[in-house]
Amino acid sequence: MSEEKKSLNFLEQIIEEDLANGLPKEKLRFRFPPEPNGYLHIGHAASICLNFGLGLKYNAPVNLRFDDTNPAKEEQEYVDSIQHDVQWLGFQWDQVLYSSDYFQQLYDWTLEFIKQGKAYVDNQSSEQMAAQKGTPTEPGIDSPNRNRSVEENMELFLKMKNGEFEEGSHVLRAKIDMKHTNMHMRDPIMYRILKRHHHRTGNNWCIYPMYDWTHGESDYLEQISHSICTLEFKSHRDLYDWYLDQVVDADKLRPKQREFARRNLSYTVMSKRKLLQLVEEKIVTGWDDPRMPTISGLRRRGYSPESIRNFSEIAGIAKRDNVTDVALLEFCVKDHLNKTAPRVMAVLDPIKVIITNYPEEKEEFLDASYNDYEDGFGSRAIPFSREIYIEQEDFKEEANKKFFRLKLGSEVRLKNAYIIKAESVVKDEAGNITEIHCTYDEDSLSGSGTEESKRKVKGTLHWVSVKHAEKAEVRVYDRLFTDEAPDSYKDKDFKEFLNPDSLNIIKAFVEPSLKTAKILDRFQFQRLGYFCVDKDTTNEHLVFNRTVPLRDSWAKMGE
RNA sequence: UGAUCCAUGGUGUAAUGGUAGCACUCCGGUUUUUGGUAUCGUCAGUCAAGGUUCGAGUCCUUGUGGAUCAACCA
Numbered sequence: 159m160s161e162e163k164k165s166l167n168f169l170e171q172i173i174e175e176d177l178a179n180g181l182p183k184e185k186l187r188f189r190f191p192p193e194p195n196g197y198l199h200i201g202h203a204a205s206i207c208l209n210f211g212l213g214l215k216y217n218a219p220v221n222l223r224f225d226d227t228n229p230a231k232e233e234q235e236y237v238d239s240i241q242h243d244v245q246w247l248g249f250q251w252d253q254v255l256y257s258s259d260y261f262q263q264l265y266d267w268t269l270e271f272i273k274q275g276k277a278y279v280d281n282q283s284s285e286q287m288a289a290q291k292g293t294p295t296e297p298g299i300d301s302p303n304r305n306r307s308v309e310e311n312m313e314l315f316l317k318m319k320n321g322e323f324e325e326g327s328h329v330l331r332a333k334i335d336m337k338h339t340n341m342h343m344r345d346p347i348m349y350r351i352l353k354r355h356h357h358r359t360g361n362n363w364c365i366y367p368m369y370d371w372t373h374g375e376s377d378y379l380e381q382i383s384h385s386i387c388t389l390e391f392k393s394h395r396d397l398y399d400w401y402l403d404q405v406v407d408a409d410k411l412r413p414k415q416r417e418f419a420r421r422n423l424s425y426t427v428m429s430k431r432k433l434l435q436l437v438e439e440k441i442v443t444g445w446d447d448p449r450m451p452t453i454s455g456l457r458r459r460g461y462s463p464e465s466i467r468n469f470s471e472i473a474g475i476a477k478r479d480n481v482t483d484v485a486l487l488e489f490c491v492k493d494h495l496n497k498t499a500p501r502v503m504a505v506l507d508p509i510k511v512i513i514t515n516y517p518e519e520k521e522e523f524l525d526a527s528y529n530d531y532e533d534g535f536g537s538r539a540i541p542f543s544r545e546i547y548i549e550q551e552d553f554k555e556e557a558n559k560k561f562f563r564l565k566l567g568s569e570v571r572l573k574n575a576y577i578i579k580a581e582s583v584v585k586d587e588a589g590n591i592t593e594i595h596c597t598y599d600e601d602s603l604s605g606s607g608t609e610e611s612k613r614k615v616k617g618t619l620h621w622v623s624v625k626h627a628e629k630a631e632v633r634v635y636d637r638l639f640t641d642e643a644p645d646s647y648k649d650k651d652f653k654e655f656l657n658p659d660s661l662n663i664i665k666a667f668v669e670p671s672l673k674t675a676k677i678l679d680r681f682q683f684q685r686l687g688y689f690c691v692d693k694d695t696t697n698e699h700l701v702f703n704r705t706v707p708l709r710d711s712w713a714k715m716g717e
Numbered sequence: 718u719g720a721u722c723c724a725u726g727g728u729g730u731a732a733u734g735g736u737a738g739c740a741c742u743c744c745g746g747u748u749u750u751u752g753g754u755a756u757c758g759u760c761a762g763u764c765a766a767g768g769u770u771c772g773a774g775u776c777c778u779u780g781u782g783g784a785u786c787a788a789c790c791a
Contacts, residue, residue, distance in 0.1 A: 350789035712752040
């Protein structure tokens with residue numbers, strides 16, 4: 159047991175400091191607050207792992223809170239997918255809550271604001287208000303409606319609430335400071351009129367609170383000790399604190415907002431807007447297209463929750479902008495799948511091999527372990543016969559000594575089977591090789607214990623028996639974009655960098671044991687990569703997705 | 718010509734004024750019935766200039782570079 163001291167990230171340091179300054183450990187409480195307006199992606203996974211990870215580390219509850227204050231964009235479908243994704247990642251929340259749970263409380267507080275002269279109704283157009291707001295470098299000016307009487311504000315706000323005004327005609331604003339250097343403090347909108355059906359509150363409300371006026375208060379009501387969000391909310395913190403100042407009880411815990419840098423991944427985009435665009439323009443097949451960086455896409459691609467959690471762990475968090483190399487994510491899946499995935503055989507680009515000295519009608523079932531190096535994986539019988547498929551690229555008529563695979567006049571081992579020697583080829587009129595004729599060494603069967611079986615031959619090939627092979631569709635994925643950061647160019651659209659070869663559909667042959675594989679089962683196709691069973695699979699039609707290829711130092715040599 | 722935040726190998730992150738470390742990537746060796754895995758190793762970094770200090774990646778100043786902020790979005 160190495161008592162290695164793990165360094166704390168800056169948020170853990172803040173928490174430790176708060177604890178040292180007297181915050182009781184039992185008061186620690188976190189939350190993950192998605193807006194249910196889209197599917198979760200790998201960037202959200204960072205936040206999920208962070209918040210739920212802190213919960214685990216400090217044995218503190220973590221709420222899943224849907225930030226559902228904009229009925230125009232939010233849907234139950236997204237609520238469901240988000241819950242599914244968080245659970246699939248392996249986390250357990252304390253409570254599922256909704257910002258909409260607090261609409262009444264927020265409204266009651268707002269009445270107090272109005273009575274105390276801290277909020278006013280503005281009936282100017284959004285253009286007028288924008289013009290008065292100033293710019294980051296110039297101060298704003300006060301709205302002509304800023305000094306309405308309490309009575310008038312109360313009356314107008316009630317009319318807003320009762321649906322007597324049109325959408326867009328009136329808003330309620332907090333009275334703060336139109337000259338503040340922070341734009342968010344220039345009399346921000348607290349409520350707008352939205353005559354929309356809300357996925358939870360139905361038509362109970364036609365005024366909806368804005369994000370800023372909801373988030374901190376929700377944190378406070380749930381007694382969240384540390385409200386962790388991404389960097390772009392940094393400038394909202396003044397407002398978060400200002401709102402809290404108006405409502406916080408001295409004997410209750412006051413939540414603290416802190417910000418970290420969102421996680422970006424190379425060769426993809428992460429904004430919901432762009433992801434939505436890929437879906438709507440049918441560039442991908444859906445939110446769960448295996449090329450998407452969504453949790454559902456990664457799941458369908460064959461990523462395991464463990465690998466995603468490990469990725470978040472080792473990528474870490476900080477406050478600077480980053481583009482994390484997708485190779486790190488790929489390393490994490492390969493690392494996990496290497497330990498957990500059974501090894502099987504599949505040939506993606508077949509060429510027929512005929513073993514001329516093997517009896518025509520003979521077939522045998524060879525015992526093959528699902529993992530030669532680890533216990534507990536079990537084994538299955540794989541059929542062997544006179545005709546087999548191997549990969550085209552595993553054969554050359556002539557090649558130099560560095561080519562360990564099959565070539566005329568030399569030997570290779572067939573994995574879990576015999577040593578064969580290539581004798582001749584058959585070609586069609588065009589000169590393409592259609593068959594490779596080999597002979598086999600009858601005494602060389604793997605694991606038979608004979609002298610011949612122990613012979614060292616340099617190459618070992620995977621194969622499937624022609625007679626017994628199952629046909630399968632294999633979807634080979636590559637990165638969706640050709641540029642490391644496709645959305646980092648101001649003058650170019652991210653779609654200019656789409657990779658035209660991000661999907662390759664292959665007709666392959668797989669060993670018969672895979673016939674019974676279930677959707678999402680993960681395998682290593684030996685010498686090729688990790689693959690999982692796609693949901694498009696039916697009894698008649700097997701479909702696999704390539705999660706990630708194996709490292710291939712041979713292919714690299716050729717470059 | 719504002720405010721706020723950020724700056725450590727190619728990438729991501731540590732070092733809490735005291736030996737710049739870890740992982741990925743790249744490259745090379747060994748092992749191997751997966752050109753995989755495992756294992757060993759190489760290359761590679763504190764944005765710049767001043768200052769404080771016995772000592773600065775860390776503190777201060779000034780630059781430089783980047784990010785964020787002007788939705789009735791979150």
